[in-house]
Amino acid sequence: MRVPPLTICEKAVILEALRSGKRFDFRSLEEFRDVKLVVGSEVGTAICTIGNTKVMAAVSAQIAEPSSMRPNKGVINIDVDLSPMANVANEHDRLGSKGMELIRLLELIIRDSRCIDVESLCIRAGSEIWKVRVDVRILDEDGSLLDCACLAAITALQHFKRPNVSLEAHHTLIYSEYEKAPVPLNIYHMPICTTIGLLDKGQMVVIDPTEKEAACLDGSIVVACNKRREVCALHQSTNLVLTTKQIERCVKLAMARAEALTAVVSSIIKEDRQERSAFKRPDGFAITTPSLILTTGTAASRQIKAPVTKREPESSQRSLYQPSVIINENPLSVGSVKQEEVDEDELLAEQLTTIQNSVGQVAVTDNQNTVMSNRKREVEEVNNLLEGLDDSEEEEEIQTMTLGPSEPVVNTKMVVEEEAPPIGLVKRKKKK
Amino acid sequence: MAGRLREMRCELSFLKNADGSACFSQGSTCIWASCSGPGDVHASKANEEAMTLDISYRANCGDNKFSVLNNIIQSTISKAINLELFPHTTIAVTIHGIQDDGSIGAVAINGACFALLDNGMPFEAVFCGVLVVRVKDELIIDPTAKQEASSTGRVLFAVFNGTDGHPEVCSMDAIGQWDFNQLEAAWSLAQPSATAIFEFYRSVMQRKHSIDEH
Amino acid sequence: MFLKCITHLYLNQLILHYLLFHGNNHVNVSDMSIYLPGDVINEPSSSDSSIIGYGINLRGDKRLVTQPGALRSEEGKVWLSVHSKRYIPQEGDRVIGIVTSKTGDFFRLDIGTAEYAMINFTNFEGATKRNRPNLKTGDIIYATVFDSTPRTEAELTCVDDEKRARGMGQLNGGYMFKVSILKLDMDCYLYFVQVSLNHCRRLISPSCKILLTLGNFFKFEITVGMNGRIWINASTTDDIIKIHDILVKSELVTDEDELIAMVQNNYTRSV
Numbered sequence: 001m002r003v004p005p006l007t008i009c010e011k012a013v014i015l016e017a018l019r020s021g022k023r024f025d026f027r028s029l030e031e032f033r034d035v036k037l038v039v040g041s042e043v044g045t046a047i048c049t050i051g052n053t054k055v056m057a058a059v060s061a062q063i064a065e066p067s068s069m070r071p072n073k074g075v076i077n078i079d080v081d082l083s084p085m086a087n088v089a090n091e092h093d094r095l096g097s098k099g100m101e102l103i104r105l106l107e108l109i110i111r112d113s114r115c116i117d118v119e120s121l122c123i124r125a126g127s128e129i130w131k132v133r134v135d136v137r138i139l140d141e142d143g144s145l146l147d148c149a150c151l152a153a154i155t156a157l158q159h160f161k162r163p164n165v166s167l168e169a170h171h172t173l174i175y176s177e178y179e180k181a182p183v184p185l186n187i188y189h190m191p192i193c194t195t196i197g198l199l200d201k202g203q204m205v206v207i208d209p210t211e212k213e214a215a216c217l218d219g220s221i222v223v224a225c226n227k228r229r230e231v232c233a234l235h236q237s238t239n240l241v242l243t244t245k246q247i248e249r250c251v252k253l254a255m256a257r258a259e260a261l262t263a264v265v266s267s268i269i270k271e272d273r274q275e276r277s278a279f280k281r282p283d284g285f286a287i288t289t290p291s292l293i294l295t296t297g298t299a300a301s302r303q304i305k306a307p308v309t310k311r312e313p314e315s316s317q318r319s320l321y322q323p324s325v326i327i328n329e330n331p332l333s334v335g336s337v338k339q340e341e342v343d344e345d346e347l348l349a350e351q352l353t354t355i356q357n358s359v360g361q362v363a364v365t366d367n368q369n370t371v372m373s374n375r376k377r378e379v380e381e382v383n384n385l386l387e388g389l390d391d392s393e394e395e396e397e398i399q400t401m402t403l404g405p406s407e408p409v410v411n412t413k414m415v416v417e418e419e420a421p422p423i424g425l426v427k428r429k430k431k432k
Numbered sequence: 433m434a435g436r437l438r439e440m441r442c443e444l445s446f447l448k449n450a451d452g453s454a455c456f457s458q459g460s461t462c463i464w465a466s467c468s469g470p471g472d473v474h475a476s477k478a479n480e481e482a483m484t485l486d487i488s489y490r491a492n493c494g495d496n497k498f499s500v501l502n503n504i505i506q507s508t509i510s511k512a513i514n515l516e517l518f519p520h521t522t523i524a525v526t527i528h529g530i531q532d533d534g535s536i537g538a539v540a541i542n543g544a545c546f547a548l549l550d551n552g553m554p555f556e557a558v559f560c561g562v563l564v565v566r567v568k569d570e571l572i573i574d575p576t577a578k579q580e581a582s583s584t585g586r587v588l589f590a591v592f593n594g595t596d597g598h599p600e601v602c603s604m605d606a607i608g609q610w611d612f613n614q615l616e617a618a619w620s621l622a623q624p625s626a627t628a629i630f631e632f633y634r635s636v637m638q639r640k641h642s643i644d645e646h
Numbered sequence: 647m648f649l650k651c652i653t654h655l656y657l658n659q660l661i662l663h664y665l666l667f668h669g670n671n672h673v674n675v676s677d678m679s680i681y682l683p684g685d686v687i688n689e690p691s692s693s694d695s696s697i698i699g700y701g702i703n704l705r706g707d708k709r710l711v712t713q714p715g716a717l718r719s720e721e722g723k724v725w726l727s728v729h730s731k732r733y734i735p736q737e738g739d740r741v742i743g744i745v746t747s748k749t750g751d752f753f754r755l756d757i758g759t760a761e762y763a764m765i766n767f768t769n770f771e772g773a774t775k776r777n778r779p780n781l782k783t784g785d786i787i788y789a790t791v792f793d794s795t796p797r798t799e800a801e802l803t804c805v806d807d808e809k810r811a812r813g814m815g816q817l818n819g820g821y822m823f824k825v826s827i828l829k830l831d832m833d834c835y836l837y838f839v840q841v842s843l844n845h846c847r848r849l850i851s852p853s854c855k856i857l858l859t860l861g862n863f864f865k866f867e868i869t870v871g872m873n874g875r876i877w878i879n880a881s882t883t884d885d886i887i888k889i890h891d892i893l894v895k896s897e898l899v900t901d902e903d904e905l906i907a908m909v910q911n912n913y914t915r916s917v
Contacts, residue, residue: 001471001524004756004824007744008784009877013821017883024887026915040531041460045492047530052448056530058492081496083488084524085466087449092488092526093497135493137528139464140447295446297636301439301459302628304573306621308433445826451731469732472760480797512683519797521760549682552730554701554712557684593684595710630682638680641716641729643897 001088006215014216018199018206023213025051032208032257033144037155037264039272043182044160048152051210052142057134057152059160063123063174064131074121075131078106080149086138102149105235106136109150109191109224113232116157117186123165123172130162132185143195143210146222150193151261158269160185191232192261193224194254202246207253221247223254227262433617435573437625438535440542442636444550452551456543458574460533465543467551469523477522482515484522489540491529501527501537504561504605505544508590511602512548513555523553534577537588537605538563542629549637559602560629562589564618566608571618573625585610587618591626599626681711681726689717699725729844731826733758733873735794740814742822742871743802745785753781754799755789758824758873761799765789769803770815779816786822786877788814788869817869820879821886825894845897846870856896859905863913864889888912 014024021029033051040046044059066073082090082099090096095103110116121130134156136149161182164175197206197217209217219238225231231251236242438459447453450466457463470483477484487509489501509525525547527540541561548555565575565583572579580586585608594600601619610618681687687702687709698704701713702725715726733741735757743755743763752764765787770779781787789802804814825845848854850870857868864885869877876893880886892912896905 001468001473001522001760002756004758005744005746005784007786007822008782009786009817009820010822011784012819013883013886017887020883022883022887024890026887026891041533042531045531054447056492056528060493079495081490083490083526083528084468084486085447085450085453085464085526085528088451088468088471088524092486092524133493137490137492139528140449142448295444295640297440297442297632297639299440299628299632299635302437304435304437304621304624304628306433306435306624308617308620470734470760471732517796518760549714550729551732552713552715552728553732553734555683556712558682593682595684595686595708634680634682637682637714638678641678641680641727 001084003087003089006212010212011216014213015199018204018213018216023206025210029205030207030253035151035261035264037151037268039155039159039268044156046152046155046159047139048148048155050144050148050151050208052140053144053148054139055145055148055152056137056139057149057156058137059132059134059156061130061132061160061162063128063172065127066122066125066129072119072122072125072129074118074129076111076116076118076134077131078103078110078134078136078153080106080136080138082138086141101237102136102138102146105146105222105233106134106149106153108233108235109193110134110153110157113189113191113224115154115187115189115191115226115232117188120186121162124167128172132157132160132162141211143212143214144208145195147193147195147208150191150224151265154190154192155265155268157185158187158190158265159272189226189228189230190258190262190265191224191226192254192258193222193233194250194257196221196223196250196253198240198242198246202240202242205246205250205253221250223251225251225254225258227259229255433571433621435571435621435625437574437628438576440629440632442546442632444546444636444640450547452547452549452553454543454546454550456539456546457531458535458539458542459576460531461536461539462531463527463529463536463539463543465525465527465540465547467523467525467544467547467553469551470518470521470553471523473520473522478520481519483513483518485510485513485515486522486524487544488525489527489529491532500605501540504537504588504590504603505541507603508541508559508561508592509544509548511592512545512557512559513553517554532577534575534580535563537561538574541588541590545633546636549633550640557592557594558630558633559590559592560626560633562591562622562625562629563587564589564622566610566614566618571614571621573621584608585614587615589619589622589626591622593626593630599623599630678716680714680716682714683712685711687711687717687724699723701726701728727844727847729826731874735759735763735791735800736872737791737794739791739872740788740870741791741802741873742786742788742817742869742875742877745781745783745787747783748781755787755802757791757800757802757871758875759800761797763791763800763802765802765804769805771805781816786817788817788871788877790814817877817879820867820877821890822875822877823890823894824874825876825897826874845893846872846874846876849876849893855902856893856905859902859909860889860892863909888915 017023018029023029025033027033036049038047045057047054047056064075066075080095080099080103082095083092084090116132121132123129134153136153138145138149161184163177163182164180166173166175195208197209197214197220198204199206199217201218206213206217209220214220219236219240221242222233222235223231224233234247441457443455445453446455447466450468452467454465455462456465473484485506487502487506488496489499489505490496491499505525505527513523525544527543529536529540538561541559545559549558562573563575564571564573564587565580566585567579567583572583575583585606587604587606587610589604590602591599592602599622606615679689698709701711701715703710703712711726713726713728715728718725718727741757743757743765745753746756746762747754752766755763755765757763767773767778773779787804789804791800792803793801849856860866864880866878866880866885866889871877878886878889878893880889892909895908
């Protein structure tokens with residue numbers, strides 16, 4: 001579906017406000033929106049919210065074969081899902097350029113920055129490694145999509161625990177969570193992403209722009225760094241020319257943010273670990289919003305009582321074998337069965353029944369032994385016809401007839417032919 | 433026969449970009465559903481006579497090109513909405529599974545109905561989903577993940593609220609061996625559950641509309 | 647039953663607005679009956695109404711509900727107040743449209759519906775073949791829907807039958823935003839206010855005090871389109887930001903005192 005275009009008046013007001021240092025959500029130009037992080041009750045799931053942007057990440061692991069170039073390194077795959085829930089312009093199962101950019105950037109930040117120890121994911125060099133899959137689901141878009149996705153992915157990776165394995169001589173033993181505690185991933189550092197919008201050819205920075213603001217700005221730059229003051233990624237999708245000083249300024253802002261957010265993520269993971277070590281299964285994403293909000297509702301768990309249905313004693317007799325019988329011609333398939341075909345089928349069925357009735361002496365079992373090939377049958381037929389011309393009263397040997405409706409019934413016995421001439425006539429018409 | 437429906441919680445209109453959105457949970461199973469439309473559709477997918485439905489259930493892990501639940505949700509919604517009222521338009525219903533603790537199919541159908549209600553577009557009747565499983569000859573409604581894993585048969589009912597107030601079955605999705613007696617028993621268990629869920633819909637919408645009371 | 651509400655703003659919650667209830671514990675609003683799609687309306691108060699309005703369909707003898715909402719009846723009209731965000735074009739509605747392109751004699755506008763809307767350049771006040779209205783892509787106009795057959799582009803007009811504008815036409819400067827649509831009132835009041843569908847109709851209904859309260863504090867100009875778009879104009883950008891904030895947040899406020907308190911907070915708040 002299409003999104004309404006940006007109007008001239010909106011752009012003018014937003015730019016004027018930004019140039020005088022004001023924003024529509026009462027933030028300053030260098031202020032970030034509040035971040036909310038929740039981890040789920042299944043290991044490796046997290047939902048991150050920055051303002052109105054909401055992203056969920058889920059991590060799972062599988063055993064797979066490594067690539068021949070890196071036989072002792074695990075693999076991390078990242079997948080992003082953009083659905084119409086996030087933005088009506090998106091389509092189901094279709095990534096578009098925005099989605100591809102997001103995947104590439106997340107791979108850059110998480111995989112290429114080597115924040116996860118992939119060698120610890122190796123089980124047996126050359127044959128078995130852990131393949132970790134990070135699924136990022138974008139639930140609502142309102143600017144700073146990459147920041148939110150990166151944070152959710154990092155939290156989910158920190159939260160995730162893979163099953164414990166032990167190597168035996170000829171096989172690998174995978175333990176369930178009840179036998180041996182699962183093992184967390186070995187993560188070296190946490191790259192945190194910051195989107196910084198730029199105005200007036202880079203002279204003005206607008207931190208963490210919302211979608212409307214981002215549409216009015218000249219461009220934006222994305223900086224990913226960690227709390228050790230290392231820059232993990234630097235990316236710009238527009239074509240602004242920036243001076244070193246401008247970039248340094250953005251990086252400085254991003255560093256401060258990375259420190260603050262790393263502390264938040266660590267505290268959330270720590271709280272969750274404490275809860276789980278006390279053997280409490282946490283609520284996770286179950287709704288804990290207060291019942292005071294007008295658009296919410298709660299219904300307590302309740303007993304359902306239903307009347308007992310009559311249970312007839314099950315009949316123990318098994319029905320005898322029944323050949324397939326056509327109950328109904330399918331009247332609903334429009335245009336799939338042509339009218340002539342229907343008549344032919346009916347005709348064949350009629351013919352079958354009359355033949356079955358008239359040719360009483362042909363035992364059913366005979367058919368099995370004496371099925372002749374088509375060619376042979378034709379030759380026989382011709383012979384019979386020729387012979388029949390000479391003396392039609394002679395008894396002929398009983399030819400078998402295949403009674404399948406798909407093939408035309410071969411009517412070679414002259415006696416039968418005489419007994420049921422209309423069938424024969426019809427037969428000949430059909431053969432033409 | 434008796435059963436237990438888990439605690440239901442719901443929140444509406446919390447997504448900024450979707451026309452109608454619902455976060456619905458039964459016990460620990462939670463989904464987010466959104467419904468946007470009727471909106472414009474690309475000419476390649478447009479249907480001149482009726483509305484096109486774009487419905488997808490997406491689990492939180494794995495590739496989401498196809499899900500088993502898409503079929504039953506699509507058939508339920510296409511019966512619920514009079515598609516010929518909105519030719520050459522489309523409606524996009526997306527359901528994300530957030531947390532799965534059993535009975536995710538039923539929760540998804542309920543969430544979809546809430547999203548449709550929140551959207552406010554015209555449709556014929558409300559619907560809900562009820563999952564009944566059979567564990568060792570005993571029928572359980574709204575099972576948890578543990579109960580579902582140990583079940584020998586599962587049947588998911590998509591239920592409509594008929595015009596006389598009685599629940600009517602729209603479609604069923606059964607896994608495992610069921611004979612007619614057991615199906616009848618499962619349906620008789622599902623009916624009061626469906627009625628309870630419809631009551632919940634009413635109470636949530638009542639609360640949402642209470643803003644109009646001046 | 648009397649509802650007393652206080653608004654608080656918690657920016658770090660997952661949902662932006664919520665209300666706290668005081669006093670009455672149960673939420674039942676007794677005078678209002680809520681209907682869900684599929685219900686049949688049997689209330690005696692509505693049986694003498696001759697005009698069946700929004701959200702109700704007449705099927706044979708029965709009045710079948712097709713949209714969820716609260717029943718309203720007034721002077722022979724009965725309808726449901728429905729909350730929604732997406733606009734479905736109705737003839738006679740005043741809407742705000744964004745100009746997307748110009749083709750021949752028509753401007754093509756986006757009014758938030760599935761199809762685009764069109765307006766002929768002659769349907770403006772004072773427009774002649776020589777004197778065409780000067781609209782560019784991205785401009786907004788306030789117009790009336792006068793032809794809305796399904797599956798075709800809705801046609802709009804900026805003049806009424808007597809070729810007078812009556813407040814319609816291009817909206818200059820100011821700021822536009824979108825809110826949800828509430829089909830609260832059957833009559834559309836003909837002054838300019840833009841609000842979400844719900845919120846829209848509520849704002850322009852006479853029983854709503856929001857605009858009057860706002861007027862005590864700010865000097866502003868406002869236009870409401872039935873398609874959920876609001877256009878406001880004030881003397882400074884500061885004021886525009888504050889008014890925008892109040893209008894968006896007032897969607898869930900019903901009590902007058904709280905409203906005044908909120909406006910006051912906003913007015914004295916520094917941006």
